[in-house]
Amino acid sequence: MQNTDLPNEGNKFQVWKLEITDKSKGFMELLQQLSVCDSVSDKQFEERFQELSAYGDDHIGCVIEDNHSGKIIATGSMFIEKKFLRNCGKVGHIEDVVVDAGSQGMQLGKKTVKFLTNHAHEMECYKVILDCGVGNKAFYEKCGFKEKEIQMARYFV
Amino acid sequence: MQNTDLPNEGNKFQVWKLEITDKSKGFMELLQQLSVCDSVSDKQFEERFQELSAYGDDHIGCVIEDNHSGKIIATGSMFIEKKFLRNCGKVGHIEDVVVDAGSQGMQLGKKTVKFLTNHAHEMECYKVILDCGVGNKAFYEKCGFKEKEIQMARYFV
Numbered sequence: 153m154q155n156t157d158l159p160n161e162g163n164k165f166q167v168w169k170l171e172i173t174d175k176s177k178g179f180m181e182l183l184q185q186l187s188v189c190d191s192v193s194d195k196q197f198e199e200r201f202q203e204l205s206a207y208g209d210d211h212i213g214c215v216i217e218d219n220h221s222g223k224i225i226a227t228g229s230m231f232i233e234k235k236f237l238r239n240c241g242k243v244g245h246i247e248d249v250v251v252d253a254g255s256q257g258m259q260l261g262k263k264t265v266k267f268l269t270n271h272a273h274e275m276e277c278y279k280v281i282l283d284c285g286v287g288n289k290a291f292y293e294k295c296g297f298k299e300k301e302i303q304m305a306r307y308f309v
Numbered sequence: 310m311q312n313t314d315l316p317n318e319g320n321k322f323q324v325w326k327l328e329i330t331d332k333s334k335g336f337m338e339l340l341q342q343l344s345v346c347d348s349v350s351d352k353q354f355e356e357r358f359q360e361l362s363a364y365g366d367d368h369i370g371c372v373i374e375d376n377h378s379g380k381i382i383a384t385g386s387m388f389i390e391k392k393f394l395r396n397c398g399k400v401g402h403i404e405d406v407v408v409d410a411g412s413q414g415m416q417l418g419k420k421t422v423k424f425l426t427n428h429a430h431e432m433e434c435y436k437v438i439l440d441c442g443v444g445n446k447a448f449y450e451k452c453g454f455k456e457k458e459i460q461m462a463r464y465f466v
Contacts, residue, residue, distance in 0.1 A: 179393070183393055183394045187394045188395055189393070192393070192397055196396075196397050197393070197397070199397075200391060200392075200393060200397045203391055213393075229392075231390060233388060233402070233404065234357060234360055234361060236340055236346070236349070236354070236357060237341075237343065237346040238344060238345055239346070239347050239349055240354070240356075240357045245390070247390065247392070248394060277465065278465055279465060279466075281440070281460055281461065281463075282460070282461050283440070283457070283461075284458055284459060292461045293461075295463075296463050297461035299461055300461065300462040301441055301443075301459075302446060302456055302458075302459060302460065303456070303457050303458040303460050304438065304441060304454035304455065304456055304457065305437070305454060305455060305457040305458075306437045306454045306455070308429075308437075
């Protein structure tokens with residue numbers, strides 16, 4: 153397992169790689185705070201977990217656990233996109249960052265983004281990108297990001 | 310190989326899956342019209358092509374070839390992101406769509422986006438997303454997309 157090393161913040165809230173046991177620690181309930189996320193069976197979860205694990209370092213999910221409650225209180229994920237342009241460059245895509253509503257103000261979001269950004273750097277990506285609502289722009293600017301383009305979406309369901 | 314079937318447009322400009330031989334047809338030069346893309350050796354190209362092929366249907370690159378010149382005049386790519394939220398849903402990410410500057414006005418971009426969007430639909434994604442400059446917003450609206458969020462980026466190089 154890997155942890156971040158933000159200075160002066162101690163080890164109270166470490167960032168860990170997502171593990172299959174995190175489902176029983178409220179991982180899916182945390183995602184529900186971000187988006188539509190009905191119940192998923194243990195089997196479905198394990199299958200998706202294994203599919204993602206098969207990508208090796210090209211996909212990473214991370215979590216922060218509250219040691220007192222044993223609940224997952226922050227998460228985020230990243231996949232590494234392999235391109236032909238930029239001399240066969242790679243791009244880190246940050247997805248599904250969410251901090252528990254009752255655990256705000258402890259820099260858990262910042263720790264999560266830093267962990268994922270570091271991973272992209274280690275994977276030799278030339279950039280990291282993410283899409284967010286306008287309301288989260290200031291947060292990501294504090295994480296070193298700048299507004300670049302617009303996101304367009306087409307929903308099938 | 311797979312082709313689109315836009316009505317009333319004939320088969321002059323079909324969309325095909327990217328093949329390893331497309332490098333010799335100006336594929337990389339076309340990407341240079343979109344972004345920084347210095348020369349890539351045949352070996353580098355083949356390695357990246359094989360890496361992407363290993364993803365199976367979870368990654369697709371497509372091209373349109375000008376039958377007269379034998380050159381690739383449009384391209385785009387998509388990778389399928391597997392999530393836990395949305396009941397272990399999937400999202401299609403469209404990347405690196407470019408139409409040759411000398412081949413505009415023939416709906417090649419629209420055909421390319423339609424091909425990739427269809428792929429996402431077949432893969433049972435719940436949505437397709439992409440990032441673009443404000444100047445391309447109207448084009449993607451014609452393709453059925455709507456502006457949703459903002460893209461934030463952090464460059465390492």
